[in-house]
Amino acid sequence: MSPHVEVRKTYKLYIGGKFPRSESGRSYAVHAAPSRAGRPGSFLANAAAGSRKDARDAVVAARGAFPTWAGATAYNRGQVLYRVAEVMQGRAAQFADEVAAAEGLTPARARATVEAAIDRWVWYAGWSDKLAQILGGLNPVAGPYFDISAPEPTGVVAVLAPQRSSLLGLVSVVAPVVVSGNTAVVVASQDRPLPAVTLTECLATSDVPGGVVNVITGRTAEIAPWLASHRDVNAIDLAGAAGADGVVWGDLEGAAAENLKRVLRPAGNGAEAVEPDWTATPDLSRMTAFLETKTVWHPKGR
Amino acid sequence: MTVLDTAVDPAAGSTEDPAARARDLLGVSRLTDTSLTRWLHALPGVDQVGAEARAASLGTRSIKTTSKAWAIDLAISMIDLTTLEGADTPGKVRGLATRALTPDPADLTTPSPAAVCVYGDMVPFAREVLGHSGVRIAAVATAFPSGRASMPVKLADTRDAVAAGADEIDMVIDRGAFLAGHYRQVFDEIAAVKAACRRPDGTSARLKVIMETGELVTYDNVRRASWLSMLAGGDFIKTSTGKISPAATLPVTLIMLEAVRDWREVTGQQLGVKPAGGIRTSKDAIKFLVAVNEVAGPEWLDNHWFRFGASSLLNDLILQRQRLAIGAYSGSDYVPDDAPSLY
Amino acid sequence: MPTFDYAPAPESRAVVNLQPSYGLFINGEFVDGSGTAFKTINPATEESLAEVAEATTDDVDRAVKAARAAYRGVWGRMSGADRGKYLFRIARIMQERSRELAVLETLDNGKPIKESRDVDVPLAAAHFFYHAGWADKLGYAALGPDPRPLGVVGQVIPWNFPLLMLAWKIAPALACGNTVVLKPAETTPLTALLFAQICQQADLPPGVVNIVTGAGPTGQAIVDHPGIDKIAFTGSTGVGKMIARSIAGTRKRATLELGGKAANIVFDDAPLDQTIEGIVNGIFFNQGQVCCAGSRLLVQESIADDVERRLKRRLATLRVGDPMDKNTDVGAINSRRQLDRITELSAAGEAEGATRWDTDCPLPKNGFWFRPTVFTGVSQSHRIAQEEIFGPVLSVLTFRTPAEAVAKANNTPYGLSAGVWTEKGSRILWMADQLRAGVVWANTFNQFDPTSPFGGYKESGYGREGGRHGLEAYVQTGGVA
Incomplete structure (x- = not known):
């Protein structure tokens, strides 16, 4: 028998629940991480080189999906996101191969990373119907009023995914954004985008409404400024500015000031940006960064 | 709001036939509990907290110097000087009526109260003293204060007081019937008492309808009872008997002032308001006058349209009047009191 | 008709010891x-x-x-x-x-x-x-x-x-x-x-x-x-x-x-008398110089005339003048610059075709003053419906359905506060969910408390x-x- 000739996957963008190529028609070659010895990594695939117009379309999709996703019950969002973890588990082997290639990990380390990513997703999914109880509550005002505060999603959040941690880092920034009802436009790791594309395939097959998560692959420095300055984007996570060629996170934050986006700065001191250790146990901060507090008053009378 | 949009021929403001006017206002062929309920419950709701906040803010007006002097005299002229006790005697009533004629013997420029308010059987003794002085006589009737008697008894009570010379009748509504939703019954009773206020010469005693707001409890009820009372032909809407607490609070009076204001817009007819019970100080009285001025409007700043049902209020108003006149604080020894406590 | 003029009741400034x-x-x-x-x-x-x-x-x-x-x-x-x-x-x-x-x-x-x-x-x-x-x-x-x-x-x-x-x-x-x-x-x-x-x-x-x-x-x-x-x-x-x-x-x-450009939304089943107070408090409290002021009044069209009539009647009782008088309801604008801004935007409102009404009350000769002013016939595209005036100027717009009210209320880059007036409980809660604003006052307005978080969206x-x-x-x- 002749050996099976592999059917290769085309790695495309994920916008509004669909898998388009870049409107620019461009792609770029993605290679495996260099070997320890420093030999260049092998060719893996051609990924779509997303453009500012792809980002624009993704924002439209995210804005369109926001009312329904934010308006879904927290229980429903939790169920849908847990389903994502189920589908990820089914694809664990594929993720492990892609992460190993992208990050140059041993198969065992790659498997552990994928497992951590799946567990991270489950951890965040469980927060959907608990956030309001932890972060909201009754305010005992000095008057005959019922006064209650509760968290609400900020809106459309642009996310620069971490450059190095292609799956665990990605999950660690996307899940906290969408669990509370935000919708996301994610710029995948520039050089390690393939696990992100596979994640979109999990999202597309797990009841996550189209447009809730949109993923653009391509050059971070090309796409990020358009998202940072986009007036219909409510917030931006600059995690992926760390280690991104040609990206100065302060410039992005400055552009974000034009419509007072909520900005989650990259880790690090001063102007430097470092990618944190994503294996560390998370806290609420990546969720609270993209939440608004709404306070409602009503008189109490007969 | 449908109620206020109802176009009405001003001629329908006549209270000759309250039922006919009511049918016209409601746009119905029969006046029933159902049609009255539909109409009364279409009135805008009252938010308790907002209403009380508004009343409190009116209460923060600072009325000083000439305005205060003017307001004190106005308040005195609006008092229904009241004694409604089981222990009332001809002597007590004569004393009160005398006081009404000369509220402050030391200052004859002091205006007289609008009326004295007594039980029906005491009317003749008040009339002995008041004659045609212009100080009117108001009599409570209709099994005051509870209103728990049969209709024939209530009507006889009313006719008796009118016949004895009462200028004004202060009736009580059947709060039980109101709270049970028997609006037609409440309407009929008011209309019947109104008819009983008629004198042989064709004139009528003015009818004040006491809603006993302390038993209605909610402002929504106060508003509905106000409109029902006005619809049935009351000339005044009045808060309380003085026998139930709370009686005349500022927020309750505010709701009633809004009612007469809006009623006039609908019908063209101006009606009066009488808070009664619990208003004891000049400061309180002035707060009510501010509310009259700013809520109903200055047209109501006249004792034909606004009264205080009170017994001890007059004493404090006189004290404050003396304070303004002499530039020093006065004391109760300088204020004649014809209604001291028996106990 | 007798008039109840409130004689001046000035607070004493003796308590303040101003240094040069x-x-x-x-x-x-x-x-x-x-x-x-x-x-x-x-x-x-x-x-x-x-x-x-x-x-x-x-x-x-x-x-x-x-x-x-x-x-x-x-x-x-x-x-x-x-x-x-x-x-x-x-x-x-x-x-x-x-x-x-x-x-x-x-x-x-x-x-x-x-x-x-x-x-x-x-x-x-x-x-x-x-x-x-x-x-x-x-x-x-x-x-x-x-x-x-x-x-x-x-x-x-x-x-x-x-x-x-x-x-x-x-x-x-x-x-x-x-x-x-x-x-x-x-x-x-x-x-x-x-x-x-x-x-x-x-x-x-x-x-x-x-x-x-x-x-x-x-x-x-x-x-x-x-x-x-x-x-x-x-x-x-x-x-x-x-x-x-x-x-x-x-x-x-x-x-x-x-800043803010809060919508104060009035439904046809609102508690009307308290609503009028809420509208007045919403825009004339502190001369309207409040970031969360209810500067856009959105009234259900079926009651717009009635609300407008009641509002104007109420505004006629506002006392404008000496801030030190205890009976003053509306005081002075804080600065010449702010007064100029209010004046300019109000002129723009007129020029753009909205109908201007004010209380026509007398104003003191010195100082910075602006009469309580209401613009009717305002649409979303008017500057006075978009820009924060930060003064005693109310823009009145109408709506037909709750969804339309929400759409108009949210149609602004601001998102600080909003008001909702209706006696229907479930509608309040639905509206509160839909409004993109940090503070929602239902059947009240401009309430503040140290325990209650305040701040905006967008x-x-x-x-x-x-x-x-x-x-x-x-x-x-x-x-x-």
């Missing part, structure tokens, strides 16, 4: 400023009240250094319980000197004495009481593990609620263990300077609170100072954006409480002030960043 000139409050004492001193005036009369020092970049540097030293040496290491006791002291002294604070606020700001007396000053004291209690309980505030202060906080506050905004800023900062450099607005510095004296009376350690007076450049110097760890600003969205740009790429944090800024949520802006938690 004021210095900067740095490191616990008043010192000369290096800039050009400027006058602060009474906007109701245009009389000069006092001369106030201008802080230069050097002065701001001195203040930041004093704050840093106090943070390192005393305040940052003091127990929460002791910090709390200082805040309790301040709260008490504010109550003791409440009359003085109220009169001074009215003189410098132009707001009616009844508002400074009944709202600004009591609420300011309440903020200190509330936060005093938090100082030793931050570990229970669900802020994250190991809440710690940020360091030195730069605070820039507006002229519309000078003392109250100071309290909103200083009380939580101090409770959490930070020290502050605060700049009051250049037109209303006096109560902040009196507050400095209160800090002295309370024996607050020197440098914990520093007050630097001046205009925009002084504020910019605070924002730009490298020794500042966090900026807290209340003011215009334009300046808020400048601050956000200034600190971009640094590790300075910011909370911004900015271009109305970020962060919350007040309540447990307000503490988040003044602590860091978890591992060292």
Whole structure:
């Protein structure tokens, strides 16, 4: 028998629940991480080189999906996101191969990373119907009023995914954004985008409404400024500015000031940006960064 | 709001036939509990907290110097000087009526109260003293204060007081019937008492309808009872008997002032308001006058349209009047009191 | 017809002991400023009240250094319980000197004495009481593990609620263990300077609170100072954006409480009399110079005429004039500049075809005044429906269905507050969910409380002030960043 000739996957963008190529028609070659010895990594695939117009379309999709996703019950969002973890588990082997290639990990380390990513997703999914109880509550005002505060999603959040941690880092920034009802436009790791594309395939097959998560692959420095300055984007996570060629996170934050986006700065001191250790146990901060507090008053009378 | 949009021929403001006017206002062929309920419950709701906040803010007006002097005299002229006790005697009533004629013997420029308010059987003794002085006589009737008697008894009570010379009748509504939703019954009773206020010469005693707001409890009820009372032909809407607490609070009076204001817009007819019970100080009285001025409007700043049902209020108003006149604080020894406590 | 004219009932200004000139409050004492001193005036009369020092970049540097030293040496290491006791002291002294604070606020700001007396000053004291209690309980505030202060906080506050905004800023900062450099607005510095004296009376350690007076450049110097760890600003969205740009790429944090264009939405089943009060309070409280003012009245079309008639009747009873008169409902506009802005936008409203109505009441000859004004026939595309006027000018629009009301209410870059008036409970809750605003007042308006977080969505800024949520802006938690 002749050996099976592999059917290769085309790695495309994920916008509004669909898998388009870049409107620019461009792609770029993605290679495996260099070997320890420093030999260049092998060719893996051609990924779509997303453009500012792809980002624009993704924002439209995210804005369109926001009312329904934010308006879904927290229980429903939790169920849908847990389903994502189920589908990820089914694809664990594929993720492990892609992460190993992208990050140059041993198969065992790659498997552990994928497992951590799946567990991270489950951890965040469980927060959907608990956030309001932890972060909201009754305010005992000095008057005959019922006064209650509760968290609400900020809106459309642009996310620069971490450059190095292609799956665990990605999950660690996307899940906290969408669990509370935000919708996301994610710029995948520039050089390690393939696990992100596979994640979109999990999202597309797990009841996550189209447009809730949109993923653009391509050059971070090309796409990020358009998202940072986009007036219909409510917030931006600059995690992926760390280690991104040609990206100065302060410039992005400055552009974000034009419509007072909520900005989650990259880790690090001063102007430097470092990618944190994503294996560390998370806290609420990546969720609270993209939440608004709404306070409602009503008189109490007969 | 449908109620206020109802176009009405001003001629329908006549209270000759309250039922006919009511049918016209409601746009119905029969006046029933159902049609009255539909109409009364279409009135805008009252938010308790907002209403009380508004009343409190009116209460923060600072009325000083000439305005205060003017307001004190106005308040005195609006008092229904009241004694409604089981222990009332001809002597007590004569004393009160005398006081009404000369509220402050030391200052004859002091205006007289609008009326004295007594039980029906005491009317003749008040009339002995008041004659045609212009100080009117108001009599409570209709099994005051509870209103728990049969209709024939209530009507006889009313006719008796009118016949004895009462200028004004202060009736009580059947709060039980109101709270049970028997609006037609409440309407009929008011209309019947109104008819009983008629004198042989064709004139009528003015009818004040006491809603006993302390038993209605909610402002929504106060508003509905106000409109029902006005619809049935009351000339005044009045808060309380003085026998139930709370009686005349500022927020309750505010709701009633809004009612007469809006009623006039609908019908063209101006009606009066009488808070009664619990208003004891000049400061309180002035707060009510501010509310009259700013809520109903200055047209109501006249004792034909606004009264205080009170017994001890007059004493404090006189004290404050003396304070303004002499530039020093006065004391109760300088204020004649014809209604001291028996106990 | 008799008239019930309320004779003048002026509050006495004898309680206030104005100095001819004021210095900067740095490191616990008043010192000369290096800039050009400027006058602060009474906007109701245009009389000069006092001369106030201008802080230069050097002065701001001195203040930041004093704050840093106090943070390192005393305040940052003091127990929460002791910090709390200082805040309790301040709260008490504010109550003791409440009359003085109220009169001074009215003189410098132009707001009616009844508002400074009944709202600004009591609420300011309440903020200190509330936060005093938090100082030793931050570990229970669900802020994250190991809440710690940020360091030195730069605070820039507006002229519309000078003392109250100071309290909103200083009380939580101090409770959490930070020290502050605060700049009051250049037109209303006096109560902040009196507050400095209160800090002295309370024996607050020197440098914990520093007050630097001046205009925009002084504020910019605070924002730009490298020794500042966090900026807290209340003011215009334009300046808020400048601050956000200034600190971009640094590790300075910011909370911004900015402009608004709140919709006050009235349904046909609203409690009408209270609604009218809510509309009036919503736009004429503090002459409409309130970021959360209900400046866009959205009325269900079926009752629009009735509401308009009732509203105008009510406005005729508003008493406009001497802010020191206890019966004044609407006082002076804070400055010539603000008056010009209100005048210009109102003229634009007329020019664009909206129907203008005002109370036609007499206005004092001197000072800055604007009559309560209502524009009807306004549409979303009018400037007066889009731009924050920050004055006693109400724009009336209509809607037909709840969904349309929501769409119009949210159709703005702002998202600070909103009002909903209906007796239907489920509609209130649905509306509250739909409105993209930080504070939703249902069947009430312009309510504030130290326990209740306040702040906006979208271009109305970020962060919350007040309540447990307000503490988040003044602590860091978890591992060292």
